Amino acid sequence: MPLAAAPEELPHVVVSRAQVTPVIAELTLEPGGSAMSYLPGQYVLVCDEDYLIPVRSYSVANAPDPTGRLTLLVTEVAGGATSRWLTREVSVGDAVLVSGPYGTFVADPGAGHPVLCLAGGSGLAPVRSLAQDAVCRGVPDPFTVVFSGRTEEDLIDQDVFRGWEAQHPRFRYHRTLTRASGPPPVGRVPEVLPDLVPDLSEHEVFIAGAPGFVAACVRAVRDLGCRAGRLHTEEFYAEPQPWGSEEAGGSR
C-alpha cells in the first residue's frame, strides 16, 4: 500500500505575539499563501524556515476562520529551544513553517452529548478552539470549561469565557486556582470537579495539558462515570527529535 504523503509545510507570517501569562505567549500566524484546513482541537507542527529550530507540536487555539489565521498558546519551557524561540524571539513579520493538521482531539458536533473540557496552562489552546467553535454554532449542547491556573495571573481569556457564559445559557466556565486563595472553586481539578459536574455518564470529555495534569484528570473523570469511548486527551509530552541528536548524525 502506498504511504500517504506528509502534509505540506505552509509558510506563515507572525502578525502578533503577546505575553498572556508570565510564561505563556499567544501568537497569531497569517498564511503567506494557502491556508491550512483543520478541525477545532487539532494541532500543527511548527518550525523556522531555515530548519534551525527543532520542529514541535502546538495545538491551534482558535476555531477555523475564513482568513486562515492560526493562534497558538505557547508555554516557555526552561531550556527548550522551540518554546523559547516562539515565546521570546520571533517578531512580527517573521516567517514560520506550519504543517498539519494532526490529532484526534476533535468533537462530533452532531453527537448531542453535553461536553466537559478540562485544561491546565497552555492546554487551554485546543479547548479554546473547541469552545469557540461551539459558540459559533450557538452552543447547541451544554458545554462546560474548567481551567486550572496556579494564581490569577495564570488565567487566560477569563473575560472571553465569562462573556460566552453570559451570552449562552448552556455555556459554563469555571476557573480553579491551585496556589492562591480566592472565591471557590480553589484546588486541583480532581478535587473540585465532583462539586462542579458530579455525573459524567452522559458527557463527552476533553482533557488537555501537561502529562501529569491529564493523568490526574483522567482518573477523576472515570470516577465520575465518564465512559471510555467518550474520553479525549491531548498530552503535551516532550517529543524526542532523533534527527537533531549527535547519535543520528547531526541536524535535519
Ligand SMILES: Cc1cc2nc3c(=O)[nH]c(=O)nc-3n(C[C@H](O)[C@H](O)[C@H](O)COP(=O)(O)OP(=O)(O)OC[C@H]3O[C@@H](n4cnc5c(N)ncnc54)[C@H](O)[C@@H]3O)c2cc1C
Ligand atoms: C500533540 C501535542 C500538542 C502540543 N501543544 C502544545 C501547545 O499548544 N502549547 C505548548 O506550549 N506546548 C504544546 N506541546 C508541547 C510542545 O510540542 C513542546 O514539547 C514544548 O514547547 C517544548 O519544546 P521545546 O523545544 O521548547 O523544549 P525541548 O527541547 O523539547 O525540551 C527542553 C527540556 O524541557 C523538558 N520539557 C519539554 N516539554 C516540557 C513541558 N511541557 N513541561 C516541562 N518540561 C518540558 C524536556 O524534557 C527537556 O528537558 C504539545 C505537544 C504535543 C505532543
